Amino acid sequence: xxxxxxxxxxxxxxxxxxxxxxxxxxxxxxxxxxxxxxxxxxxxxxxxxxxxxxxxxxxxxxxxxxxxxxxxxxxxxxxxxxxxxxxxxxxxxxxxxxxxxxxxxxxxxxxxxxxxxxxxxxxxxxxxxxxxxxxxxxxxxxxxxxxxxxxxxxxxxxxxxxxxxxxxxxxxxxxxxxxxxxxxxxxx
Amino acid sequence: xxxxxxxxxxxxxxxxxxxxxxxxxxxxxxxxxxxxxxxxxxxxxxxxxxxxxxxxxxxxxxxxxxxxxxxxxxxxxxxxxxxxxxxxxxxxxxxxxxxxxxxxxxxxxxxxxxxxxxxxxxxxxxxxxxxxxxxxxxxxxxxxxxxxxxxxxxxxxxxxxxxxxxxxxxxxxxxxxxxxxxxxxxxxx
Numbered sequence: 353x354x355x356x357x358x359x360x361x362x363x364x365x366x367x368x369x370x371x372x373x374x375x376x377x378x379x380x381x382x383x384x385x386x387x388x389x390x391x392x393x394x395x396x397x398x399x400x401x402x403x404x405x406x407x408x409x410x411x412x413x414x415x416x417x418x419x420x421x422x423x424x425x426x427x428x429x430x431x432x433x434x435x436x437x438x439x440x441x442x443x444x445x446x447x448x449x450x451x452x453x454x455x456x457x458x459x460x461x462x463x464x465x466x467x468x469x470x471x472x473x474x475x476x477x478x479x480x481x482x483x484x485x486x487x488x489x490x491x492x493x494x495x496x497x498x499x500x501x502x503x504x505x506x507x508x509x510x511x512x513x514x515x516x517x518x519x520x521x522x523x524x525x526x527x528x529x530x531x532x533x534x535x536x537x538x539x540x
Numbered sequence: 541x542x543x544x545x546x547x548x549x550x551x552x553x554x555x556x557x558x559x560x561x562x563x564x565x566x567x568x569x570x571x572x573x574x575x576x577x578x579x580x581x582x583x584x585x586x587x588x589x590x591x592x593x594x595x596x597x598x599x600x601x602x603x604x605x606x607x608x609x610x611x612x613x614x615x616x617x618x619x620x621x622x623x624x625x626x627x628x629x630x631x632x633x634x635x636x637x638x639x640x641x642x643x644x645x646x647x648x649x650x651x652x653x654x655x656x657x658x659x660x661x662x663x664x665x666x667x668x669x670x671x672x673x674x675x676x677x678x679x680x681x682x683x684x685x686x687x688x689x690x691x692x693x694x695x696x697x698x699x700x701x702x703x704x705x706x707x708x709x710x711x712x713x714x715x716x717x718x719x720x721x722x723x724x725x726x727x728x729x
Contacts, residue, residue, distance in 0.1 A: 368714045369594045374661045376596070379713050386710055398641075401653040402633055408554055408626020409596035416630040425631065432627055439595020440619055443603035446593060447615070458729050465692055465724020469717050471669045472696045478662035481654075491655040498659030499666075506667040518656045525652015526645060 355423055355430055361388070362415055362434030369411060369439075375470050376411035378477035384418055391418060393484060404518050411435060490528060494521045542610050543617055549575070550602045550621035568601050577605055598622045688727040696720055 361383050369376040377400055384390050391399075403413035412432060419431025485491050498517045505512045549571050572578045578586070586604065593600055599619055606618030640646045670676040673693065675684035699719060700711035 364714060366595055368717050369596070370717065374664050377661070382710060382713055397654050397657070398637075398650050401650050401657055402637075403630070404657060405653065406626065406629050406633065407556060408623070408629070409598045411596050412599070412623055413626050413630050416627050417634050420631055420634040428627070428631055428634075432623060436595070436599050436619065436623060439593065439599045440603050440615070442593055442595070443600045444607060444612075444615055447604050447607040458725055461728035462721040462724045464689075464728045465720040465722070466717055467668075467672045468689060468692050468724075469696050469720030471665055471672050472693070473713055473716070474661060474668065475665035478658055478665055481658035481661065485655055485658060494652070494655040495659040495662075498656040499662045500659075502660055502663035503666050506663070507670075514660050517660060518653050521656030522649040522653040526649045528652070529645060529648030 355427065357388070358419060358422060358427060359430050359434045362419075362431050363438060365411075365415070366435040367438035367442075369435075370466055370470050374410075374474045374477065377414070378473045380411070380414055380418070381477065381480070390422060397481070397484075401518070401522075405515065405522070490524070494524065543613060545575070546606050546610055546614050547617040547621040550606075550618045551624060553598065553602075554622040554625040568598070568605075572605060577609055692720060692723045692727060695723055 365376060365379045365383060369379060381393075381396060385393050385396050399414055399417045400410070403410045403417070406413060412435060415431045415435040416428045419427035419429070421427075423430070482495065485495065498521065502512075502514065502517060504510075553568050553571065569583055572583065573580065586601070599622065602618035602622040603615045606615035608614075610617070641650075673685075673689055675681065696716065696719070700716060703709070703711040
């Protein structure tokens, strides 16, 4: 039964995941953390962090992980197929009518609305993370620097991979931990 | 052997595409242009179409190019190829994570990455917001402003906020996307 639920949930997420990776994260969190409580917020955040630092689409990484956690390899396969299937079918259909699809004005109009919604969903996912983040000076600084840095890079058309920010933040976390440990040992 | 070529090309893309969507787009772009599967202009057009189609960019790209080059089987092989590397890597990570999290150093590294993630996501929202709301794509473009966009934005913010006050539950993001599509048609069609 869980397997069926997992498949349906993933299918739904795959079908409504407009706007790429980060928008999907908002949907995944709503479905699996808030609604189904299959995974808690802390673990979810760890998975997203890991998904960002391993190759491949974030949404698929997170889906595979959740499937594996719930039902092992079989769950992972079901979740991954579920999340990919809608875009495969939709994209396949679009390929068949590619030229005429873009000419339908009602489709473009609908998507001007959806784009605004995607901005809202991504912003609310980020604000939720900010709310649940432990407000230590280091966390606040890392958050502010990545936000400012990435925004500035995009505005000034300077392509820099997000992976650099994330890895640097991981290294900063590791260094802070090692320095702390050393200080404690020195006190002893 | 177009099928093998498609599969291997997308396997490579899936293996080296760190950092999500746009990294993927440039990586796919390189291979696709090199094989002459698409022209630069077709690629740009596709990036535009991509924004109105749900699902991961990588899967959409793989399905589309696979279909163009090799029909249904091509689409299937390209899609499986692009998904397979992350699938295998995540299974390995998921199987090991309980043991790995026992080490405080690993914990510190992953916990350290998390605030950066929030910052990146907010930055994505901010830059997308500038483009969608004000037509601002880079520092050099001029600001254009459409009152209909603001009305839709207000609706999109108001609906889940009011719903949460009244029903004490989160408004489904899927429903919100549908609502926004309806308003898009009402205002822009």
